[in-house]
Amino acid sequence: MASALDFYFDFSSPYGYFASTRINEMAQKHNRRVDWHPFSGEAFKPSTSGTSLVQNPAKRTYIERDYIRSAKFHNIEFKIPSVFPLDTRYASRAVMWAESKYGEDKGIALAQAIFKAYYVEDKNIGDPKTIIDLGVSVGLKAEEVSEGMNNSFTKEQVRAEIDLATAKGVFGSPFVIFDGEPFWGFDRFDQLEAALKAKA
Structure with a gap:
């Protein structure tokens, strides 16, 4: 079977959200699947030197x-959320836990629900209760989601995933790796699709 696309994203990245609405459909057109990898962007700050939006008002005005x-x-x-950016640790943990326990499809369903809640419905996805409610909305049990995103095993999984992503050169959201070739940003999706076509 053809190799999967590795899709790295942070829930606090609008471009990550945009990418999430296109990545699966694009991959399916070319007989590929997608492995979704959530992370919290804070984890990359010690190893990157980009200027944050808060530190650069002109950049924030443009980017919004x-x-x-x-x-x-x-x-x-x-729509731009009323609280932006925010802590996405609970969201990332919940998705990783759901995928580990119930499979890839359930993890993706929860990730898509979280993105929609934040960027369409303006819900505070930094609040663990919101994440629990979203888990219930995709068929998970509230108590399981709460325990799953707070247990030590899930936290260690997230740390290991971030270490692996860093080793692969991931530094932002969205970041896609296709057959070893990295594509950073939603504005690189045309190039990504061209690469998929070339290897179809």
Whole structure:
């Protein structure tokens, strides 16, 4: 079977959200599957030197305009959340736990629900209760989600995943690795699709 695309994303990244609405469909067109890898962007800060939006007001003004423009261009439902950015640790842990316990499809369903809750419904996904409620909305049990995203095994899984991502050169969201070739950013999806076509 053809190798999968590794899709790394942070829930606090609007571009990661945009990518999440396209990645599976794109891969399926070329007989590929996608492995979804959630992470919290804070984990990469010690090893990267980018200027945050908060530290650079001009950059923040531009990028917020670009979020809206990009969503409109690609016909993706979107609004800038009232709390942005925020802590995505619980969201990442919950998705990783759901995938480990119930399989890839359930993890992806929860990830998509979290993205929609944040960027369409303006829900605070930094609140563990919100994540639990979203887990229930995709068929999970509230008490299981709560225990799963807080247990030591899941926390260690997330740390190990971040270490592996760092070793592969991942530094932002979205980040896709296809047959060893890295693609950073939603604006590289045309190039990613061209690479998929070339190897189809």
